[in-house]
Amino acid sequence: MSTAVSKAADWWRGAVIYQIYPRSFMDSNGDGIGDLPGIIARLDHVASLGAEAIWVSPFFRSPMADFGYDIADFRDVDPMFGTLDDFDRLLAKAHALGIKVMIDQVLSHCSIEHPWFAESRQDRSNPRADWFVWADPKPDGTPPNNWLSLFGGGAWTWEPRREQYYLHNFLSSQPQLNFHNADVRAAALANLEFWLERGVDGMRLDSINFCFHDARLRDNPPKPAHLRQGRGFSADNPYAYQYHHYNNTQPENLALMEELRALFDRYPGATTLGEISSEDSLGTMAEYVTDTRLHMGYSFELLVEDSSAAYIRRTVEDLESRMQGGWPCWAVSNHDVVRAVTRWGGADPSPALAPQLVALVCSLRGSVCLYQGEELGLPEADVPFDALQDPYGKAFWPRFKGRDGCRTPMPWDSDADDAGFGSVAPWLPIPDAHRALAMSRQDADPASTLNASRRFLHWRRTQPALLRGAIAFVDAPEPVLAFVREFEGQRLLVAFNLSDAAVGWTLPDIGTPRVIDGHGLPTAQPDGGTLELPARGVFFAALD
Structure with a gap:
């Protein structure tokens, strides 16, 4: 393979991947919710940044219990977001601008409304009876073990038709698929191939270490109180009370990573980015990201409150010492955590912090995920309880306010009633602080965070040492x-x-x-x- 062909195939090395949360990017049809045509309308903004790719969070058919991460049809676009034709137009427009397109894929679970689960829950003898994780109760009728849901409470829900419990690592409406079943693995890979055939350039694989569970259903051991902290959940969540040794990150998952890589290797240039959150996320990344497994790994290690130089150095050096030959992907913000300028800068962050964070994350070895609004320096929004949408936040309010504060709509035009997001009140309120940072206002200011980010990202592309x-x-x-x-x-x-x-x-x-x-x-x-x-x-x- 020539050097030019090799570099084209591994375009993802050192790439800046701009994450788009579709509900909150741009509303094209006046229903208050962002959509695929809205993304198409604003792709020129992404191109102006110099990003190599976009990662589009879920837009598939879904009852939206977890805002698209509960998928009812892996091969279709939810009408809320548009149509398959709209997706094809998005793909074509992005490629015309020189932007690769990555999409979210959720392998470990689906929606309770997916036809697979609707069939599986009927009885113990149907063709998909073993497609989900079912277990008999203990003799006293209680769940089969002590596993907990990350969203609070037990990870098992009773199904009277089967007189069994089903497993859900997240919401009870997100039943866990049984990857010990070869038919499930084949069906999941076929869903990925559907989108690869359509022309996508890569996939961000949600909670990829959650696909397999311990087949013996052993109890998770308790965690001492002083260690009850996690990535993406608060210490007062009972999920933090356990070492999650058995409900995720099982040895069998490594073979699945190799099956995934074999599939993607049939599509030159297509890449994988695995989201990994485990008891030892850096160690798991090192295992999962190799020449025969995932291309890139993504974890929560810099999505925390500690922004000290010592912590950042320790985290990166730890991963570098273990990920021999693998390629990391770094992020300081995403759709699941408090925005970085608030998390690391407090209630009144320095205006210089936001562009510095862009430069910092883009200077570490690896690829980068920039979350929509980082280029504007958006702080965390304070969403009142009566406007809250996130079920996670509703369950843990007020100690933990959920993820809505980082998911509010993009402010495009400071003078428009809806900040240019659409033509009606959006699904989450847009705070005045965001309106003041709108793209229209920053675009006209050479000293803005937006223009500083643009200059840096374009300059970075000229520095081979920063890229690779x-x-x-x-x-x-x-x-x-x-x-x-x-x-x-x-x-x-x-x-x-x-x-x-x-x-x-x-x-x-x-x-x-x-x-x-x-x-x-x-x-x-x-x-x-x-x-x-x-x-x-x-x-x-x-x-x-």
Whole structure:
């Protein structure tokens, strides 16, 4: 394979993947909910950023109990979002703009309204009787084990027609498929192939380590109180009370990853991005992301509250030491967690924080997922309880307010009643703070977060070391995060001041730094062996 062909096939290495949450991107038909034609109408915005790909969260037929992650038909578009023809138009428009298209796929479970489950729940002898995880009760009628749902409460629901319980790791309306059944695995792979044949360039695989369960249904062991914290759920959720050794991340899942890779290898250039959340997410990523398994792994390790230089360095170095030859994908925001500028900057974040976060996540070794609105510096929205939509938030209010605060609609036009999202009141309210950060206002301001993000992302595409290079961290005191990226003769020293005050740093003796401009972020010239980094400043220098 020629170098050019090889680079085309692994376009995903170092790519910036822009995540679109369809409900909240753009409403084209005036029903208050975003849709596929709305995405098409705003693809030029994504192209202006310099992103290589979009990842579109679920748009499939669904009763929307979990806003599309409960799928009733894996091969059709929900009328709320449009039609298959609309998807084909989206694919064509993106490709014409040079943008790859990745879609979400949920393998581990489906909707309670999926025909597979409707048949399976009828009795114990139908053709799909074993397509879901069914289990007899204990002699006293209680569930077969102590497994818990991530959304709160037990993970088992009674089905009187079978006189058995069925497993659900999430909502009770999201029954768990039984991947120990070969027919289930074949059906799941066939659903993926349907979209590959349609021309998609990749798939983000939701909760991919949840496909298999422990066939012996062993109880999960308890977790000590001081360790009850997790990725994507709060410590007061009973889910945090257990080590989840048996309801996910089973050894059998590794063979499934290899089946997935064999399928995708039949479609040159198609890639996989697995979402992984386990007791040891970095270790699981290292297992799952190899030359014969997934192309990329995605975890919650930087979607937490700790934004210290020490934590970021420790996390990346830990993964680098274990993922030999694998390729990570990093994110600091997505549709499941508090937006990064609020999570890491507090209630009144510095205006310089948002563009710095874009630069930071895009400078680590790996690919990047940027969540819609990060390029605008959107903070977390405060959604009142009476406007809340997320069942997760309703269950844990007020200690945990759910995920609606990061899912509010994109503000396109600061002067429009609906901030340019559509023509009627949207499904979630748009806060005034977001209206002030609307794309129309930032587009006209050269100093805006939007234009700073654009400049940086386009500049990044000219730096081979940032796209594909190795990473080695350099000792630096808090709050300075520093590392060297190196690729085919290019060596870059990269440093970030992760505080809102200027800080001095004595440069390491690793070569003569030559400052590189063009990235458009606050920086400084070294004075002898000392560098004075401005508040939220960055430093990029070639090492001679």
